[in-house]
Amino acid sequence: MVAAxxxxxxxxxxIEGRENVPLTGAVILAxxxxxxxxxxxxxxxxxxxxxFLAKSSYFExxxxxxxxxRDFFTSVGAIPVRRxxxxxxxxxxxxxxxxxxxxxxxxxxxxxxxxxDGRLYKGRTGVAFLALQTGAPVVxxxxxxxxxxxxxxxxxxxxxxxxxxxxxxxxxxxxxxPATSGRARRLATDEIMAAIHxxxxxxxxxxxxxxxxxxxxxxxxxxxxxxxx
Numbered sequence: 001m002v003a004a005x006x007x008x009x010x011x012x013x014x015i016e017g018r019e020n021v022p023l024t025g026a027v028i029l030a031x032x033x034x035x036x037x038x039x040x041x042x043x044x045x046x047x048x049x050x051x052f053l054a055k056s057s058y059f060e061x062x063x064x065x066x067x068x069x070r071d072f073f074t075s076v077g078a079i080p081v082r083r084x085x086x087x088x089x090x091x092x093x094x095x096x097x098x099x100x101x102x103x104x105x106x107x108x109x110x111x112x113x114x115x116x117d118g119r120l121y122k123g124r125t126g127v128a129f130l131a132l133q134t135g136a137p138v139v140x141x142x143x144x145x146x147x148x149x150x151x152x153x154x155x156x157x158x159x160x161x162x163x164x165x166x167x168x169x170x171x172x173x174x175x176x177x178p179a180t181s182g183r184a185r186r187l188a189t190d191e192i193m194a195a196i197h198x199x200x201x202x203x204x205x206x207x208x209x210x211x212x213x214x215x216x217x218x219x220x221x222x223x224x225x226x227x228x229x
Contacts, residue, residue: 015045017167021139023048026100027170030127030192031141032120032200033109037150037157038143039078042107045165051099052107054078093126100134107141110192111209116152120193120202121209128188132179138192140168142199166199 021027029042029050043050059070059078079095099106108130110123131138142165149161171191177184197204 014164020167026136027105028138029107035146035150050105119205121205123189123193125185125189128185137170140195142166
């Protein structure tokens with residue numbers, strides 16, 4: 001946890017609503033997605049260990065740089081996963097479900113990928129599906145300023161910027177219906193996104209951040225958080 005502690009001191013995030021994150025039991029932290037460093041900001045600010053999926057390449061580097069990357073991502077709760085279609089996508093979804101079944105906290109991005117223009121895009125239903133399937137409450141998270149601290153294409157975060165991490169009131173989406181219901185998944189997703197919007201204050205895009213998935217495998221992939229430069 002040394003790397004995470006150092007990052008907390010260096011980046012000095014403003015943290016609001018920390019008390020809204022349950023200290024025990026399964027919970028999904030559903031956040032807007034503005035920057036590569038979002039997956040670092042959330043675990044650093046949360047009052048308990050938070051897990052998220054990260055590209056396996058972050059854990060496979062060699063030398064000092066590889067060791068630093070591996071230590072940091074391990075310390076903030078990252079779990080290596082090989083991105084891809086087919087079985088790789090199914091395995092990633094199963095990993096997230098297993099984490100929740102084990103009573104852990106996971107961080108996910110309903111938008112699917114990072115916003116390149118700062119707007120909040122329409123949420124995909126994968127996060128709601130996991131919440132409805134596992135019964136885990138959803139804590140909405142609003143990230144502010146991570147895109148200024150580390151803009152798209154930047155190699156390192158800017159220490160002249162500070163970010164704000166806002167944790168909202170937990171949401172029980174079970175009242176919307178079963179996970180097998182498309183209507184329940186959509187209603188739950190819209191409730192989650194409305195809560196994220198209230199925390200982040202972003203302009204609403206009103207559309208998806210990428211073309212809608214056409215196949216079952218593409219839908220699974222879009223339900224997962226994925227980093228794109």
